[in-house]
Amino acid sequence: MACSVSELEQSIYRVKKSILQTAYECQKSAHIGGALSMADILTVLYKGYLRFDRDNTRWEDRDRFILSKGHCVLAYYAVLRECGILSDDMLAQFQKNGSSLGAHPTMNLEYGIESSNGSLGQGVSMAVGIAKAGKIKNEAYRVYTLIGNGECNEGSVWEAAMLADQWTLDHLTIILDNNGMQSDGASEEIISASGMAQKWAAFGFDVREIDGHNVPEICRAFEEKTQGKPKIVIANTVKGHGISFMENNNEWHHNRLTKKTYEQACMELEESQRGL
Amino acid sequence: MDFNVKQAKQWSRLGPRAVYGMAMLELMQKNERVYALSADLGVSSGLQRVMKAYPQRYLNTGIAEQNLIGVSAGLAKEGFVPFASSFAPFITLRCADQVRMNMGYMHLNMKTVALGSGVSMSSLGNSHYGNEDLAFMRSIPGMTILSPADCGQLTQAVYAATEWDGPVYIRLTGEPNMPIVYEESGVYEIGRANVLRKGKDVTLIATGSMVALALEAADTLKTKGIEAGVIDMHTLKPLDTGCLDDVCGLSKLLVTIEEHGKIGGLGSAVAEYVAQMDQRAPLLMFGIPDRYMKAGDYSYMLEQSGLTVEHIVSVVCDKLT
Numbered sequence: 001m002a003c004s005v006s007e008l009e010q011s012i013y014r015v016k017k018s019i020l021q022t023a024y025e026c027q028k029s030a031h032i033g034g035a036l037s038m039a040d041i042l043t044v045l046y047k048g049y050l051r052f053d054r055d056n057t058r059w060e061d062r063d064r065f066i067l068s069k070g071h072c073v074l075a076y077y078a079v080l081r082e083c084g085i086l087s088d089d090m091l092a093q094f095q096k097n098g099s100s101l102g103a104h105p106t107m108n109l110e111y112g113i114e115s116s117n118g119s120l121g122q123g124v125s126m127a128v129g130i131a132k133a134g135k136i137k138n139e140a141y142r143v144y145t146l147i148g149n150g151e152c153n154e155g156s157v158w159e160a161a162m163l164a165d166q167w168t169l170d171h172l173t174i175i176l177d178n179n180g181m182q183s184d185g186a187s188e189e190i191i192s193a194s195g196m197a198q199k200w201a202a203f204g205f206d207v208r209e210i211d212g213h214n215v216p217e218i219c220r221a222f223e224e225k226t227q228g229k230p231k232i233v234i235a236n237t238v239k240g241h242g243i244s245f246m247e248n249n250n251e252w253h254h255n256r257l258t259k260k261t262y263e264q265a266c267m268e269l270e271e272s273q274r275g276l
Numbered sequence: 277m278d279f280n281v282k283q284a285k286q287w288s289r290l291g292p293r294a295v296y297g298m299a300m301l302e303l304m305q306k307n308e309r310v311y312a313l314s315a316d317l318g319v320s321s322g323l324q325r326v327m328k329a330y331p332q333r334y335l336n337t338g339i340a341e342q343n344l345i346g347v348s349a350g351l352a353k354e355g356f357v358p359f360a361s362s363f364a365p366f367i368t369l370r371c372a373d374q375v376r377m378n379m380g381y382m383h384l385n386m387k388t389v390a391l392g393s394g395v396s397m398s399s400l401g402n403s404h405y406g407n408e409d410l411a412f413m414r415s416i417p418g419m420t421i422l423s424p425a426d427c428g429q430l431t432q433a434v435y436a437a438t439e440w441d442g443p444v445y446i447r448l449t450g451e452p453n454m455p456i457v458y459e460e461s462g463v464y465e466i467g468r469a470n471v472l473r474k475g476k477d478v479t480l481i482a483t484g485s486m487v488a489l490a491l492e493a494a495d496t497l498k499t500k501g502i503e504a505g506v507i508d509m510h511t512l513k514p515l516d517t518g519c520l521d522d523v524c525g526l527s528k529l530l531v532t533i534e535e536h537g538k539i540g541g542l543g544s545a546v547a548e549y550v551a552q553m554d555q556r557a558p559l560l561m562f563g564i565p566d567r568y569m570k571a572g573d574y575s576y577m578l579e580q581s582g583l584t585v586e587h588i589v590s591v592v593c594d595k596l597t
Contacts, residue, residue, distance in 0.1 A: 107382050114353070116381045119373050125343045126378070129350015132335070137354065156374075159340035163347065166338070 003047050005215050011082050012043045012215070013273045016242060018078035018091065020269065024262040026095040030103065033252040035075035037179040037212070037237035038146060044218045045144060045175070046079045054084045057112040063141050064130050066115050068123020069148035069177065070104040071254075076113075077101055085112045121154025123147060124174060128160045131172040131230075146175045149193035150182030158203065164230040165204025172230040173222070174205070177212065179239040185250055196234050205232040212237035243268050277302065277431040281459040287427035291452030293391050295427040297322025299434040300359060304330055310438060311335060311351060313360040315344040321361040321391055341371040345388070349378035352386040357438055363397065364390035364406025364447065368413055379443035380416040387437045387444045394449040394485065394535030395564065395578065401571035406447070407564045411540020413445045414513055420444045420466060421512040423542075425457040425487035429510060432464040440466055447484060447512075449535045451574055455488035457508065469516040471523075475505035478592055479527040479557075481520075483509045483542045486533040486562075486583065493533075493585045493592075500593060515545050524550055529595055530559045535583065538563040560595060562588055 003011070016039050023030040045065070046052075053059040067076050077094065080086040086101075090111075093099040100108060104118030115126055127145035134141050151157060164172055180186060180193050187193040197207045206226040210217040212235025221233040239253070240246025243265045257265065277299065279287070287295045304310050304326060312318070312326050313335045319327075327334045337344045341362055348358040361367065367388050368375065378384050393406030413421055420440060424430040430448065437444040463470070472487075473494055482490035487508045494504035505523060509516065524530065530550065532543040543561030550556045564581045571577070578584060582591075 116377060119377050121342075122346055122374060122377055125346020125374070126350045126353070128343070129347035129352075130354055131350070132347065133351050133354030133356060136332075136356075156340075156342040156346070159338070159343035160346065163337055163340070163343060 005219070008044055008047055008215050011047050012040050013269065015039050015043045015075065015078040015082050016269055017266070018081055019074045020257065020262060020265050022074055022077065022091050022094045024257040025092065027256070028095050029254050029256045030074055030095065031071040031254050032074065032257070033181070033240040033246055033250070034069065034072040034148065034177070034179065036241045036243065036246065037239045038072055038177040039075045039078070039241070040213050040215065041175055041177065041218055041233070041235045042075055042079050042146065043082065044215060045222065046083050048219060049222045050144065052112065057085060058109050061139065061141055064114055064127070064143045066123040066127045066145040067105055067117055068145050069120065069151050070117030072148070073103065073105045076105060080112050120151040121156040124157050124160035124164070127172060128164050128167070128169060131164070131169040132167055134171060135169070142171045142173065144173045144175060146177060148182070149176060149178045149180060149187055149196065152176070152193070152196070153191045161200070161203040161205065168228050169230045170226050170228050174230070174232040176232060176234045177237055178234050179237045181239045181248065181250055181253070183253055200232045200234065205230050207232055207234060209234040209236065213241055242272055277435045278461045279428045279431065284426070284428045284456050284459050287431070288454055288456045289452060290427065291454060292427055292430055292448040292450050293320065293322040294452070295322070295430050296361070296389060296434065296448060297324065297326060299431040301325050301329060303434060303438060304333060307357070307438060309355065310357045310359065313337065313344060313348055313358050315339055315341045315362050315366065317362050317391070320363070321389070341366045342374050345371045345374035345378055348386045349382065349384050352384040357385060357387065359387045359389060361389035361391055363404050364393035364409045365404065368409040372412055375413070376416060380418060383418050383442055385441055385443070387446065389446045389448065391448055393447045395581065396449055396451050396485070396535070396574055398574040398577060399571050402568045407537040408540070409447065410512060410536045410542070411544070414540060414545060418442060419513055421447065422466065423447045423449070423484040423510055423512055425484060425508050425510055426450070426454060428456070428458045428461060429464065432461060433510070436464060436466050449484035454485060457487050457491065464510070467511045467514045467516060469519040470508040470510065471505070471519065472508055473504070473506040475503035476526060477503045477596060478529040478531060479505040479507060479523045480531045480533060481507045481509050481542065481546060482533040483512060485535050489583065489585060490533050493588045496585055496589045497592060500589070502593065502596060509542055512542060512545060515549060517549050520546065520549055524553060524556050527557050529592065530557050531562065531588070531592060532559070533562045533583065533588065535578070536563055538566055558595070560591060
């Protein structure tokens with residue numbers, strides 16, 4: 001691994017700070033809760049495991065990452081900034097009129113963004129196609145896609161899962177940001193997100209269930225090799241993680257930060273940083 | 277793909293699906309980037325020989341059209357040229373949002389093929405008909421839509437789609453023993469309509485299976501002293517508006533004929549364009565009625581839809597006199 005746990009935790013702090021700052025400065029509502037639940041896993045993936053060249057984002061041998069839960073793009077932009085692919089100036093354009101950095105990702109290989117997403121349930125299919133192409137071409141790249149537990153309501157996720165098993169795509173890793181909530185509220189009251197491990201195991205996946213905010217656990221989940229099976233890392237997370245008034249509060253699924261709430265959030269983040 | 281009269285006759289007997297499979301077999305021999313995909317309808321796509329010759333290059337996603345489009349998109353992103361085929365409603369409407377995101381928004385270099393569009397699925401009924409596919413596919417920005425008039429032109433469409441950089445939808449209409457429009461391969465250019473006949477009284481603009489019918493109608497109109505031009509609008513999008521500019525000033529009447537619902541297909545495309553002209557001939561549109569009909573044989577369904585030479589000639593004559 002390229003970074004120590006401590007370095008990864010520092011990166012996560014900067015990513016979360018960037019999420020808050022970008023959301024605040026755009027002066028519009030943004031999907032903050034889900035961005036904060038997936039920030040740890042995505043940061044660890046990019047800083048620790050994903051192979052890419054920040055100066056040549058089209059590098060053919062790069063690992064491919066698809067953000068299937070596209071609405072949480074704030075975390076994606078923040079991670080790309082942390083990796084030196086996007087700049088502060090670029091992030092300042094978030095949700096501005098005519099910007100390339102919209103509220104959902106738009107395919108832009110120059111920016112390291114592999115695909116356009118926002119319509120849930122489609123990233124796994126594309127990842128399966130890319131993984132199959134890698135097998136056909138006998139290329140060594142790995143394919144990662146990040147989905148949400150709400151997104152697993154979409155039937156197309158399971159269509160793709162069945163095929164990943166059938167084609168034994170053992171270089172495919174799905175990361176499930178399992179924060180237990182979705183747009184209308186708690187998944188338990190809509191389509192339960194419990195029992196995800198059994199469901200994915202039944203679909204032929206090698207399942208790793210972890211605390212999605214525990215860096216060593218995330219690292220182990222990415223490091224462990226699978227043989228002959230696609231892998232899923234079920235990261236149990238907290239929506240709005242790290243900010244007391246956002247945690248498990250679905251008002252922050254899509255909301256706007258005021259000066260007061262922004263400053264409060266930053267203060268809490270800094271306090272937790274001092275504790276590291 | 278060049279062809280002669282002997283092949284044109286042979287392919288017409290085989291019908292569009294078998295000829296699609298044959299064209300794919302030949303194409304895949306020549307171009308190793310081409311892959312055939314289906315959602316468990318490889319045999320129905322005429323791909324048996326492809327499945328045997330290239331088992332690694334025929335990918336069956338199972339009965340899952342949304343995933344079929346997403347997986348094809350992944351292959352396209354990695355430099356392959358995927359051709360995904362299924363029955364018309366399943367390859368367009370069942371996976372509409374995947375089509376919109378991958379073929380539209382991301383403009384990926386992938387091709388989809390509708391088998392048995394229009395009412396050619398005959399007794400299988402409305403669940404399998406393609407009466408709405410064009411309305412949806414035409415609305416996707418950047419889409420290219422091909423609708424071959426016969427089996428010879430179908431082979432040209434498959435080859436042209438491979439060379440075309442971007443998403444292409446090929447819509448197959450007709451059945452085995454369908455009429456021949458082109459006895460040998462001539463000029464075929466995406467976006468350039470073929471003017472088959474010129475006529476000062478009326479211009480019949482047709483697509484797919486209806487081109488042969490338009491030629492027959494033109495023959496009948498001639499016996500009644502009416503000179504009818506015939507245009508094969510084999511590309512629905514981008515529409516050859518230059519060709520429409522040429523004919524609109526020449527004819528007293530424009531007629532569109534298509535095996536698709538009257539909303540959103542060829543008639544709509546022509547109407548959308550000519551409606552903006554200052555001087556234009558009136559437009560008559562023939563297509564499948566805007567309702568779900570009781571199913572029957574192919575010829576019965578065409579009859580029920582008024583897509584017969586007799587009906588079209590009669591309406592055109594009434595309009596002109």
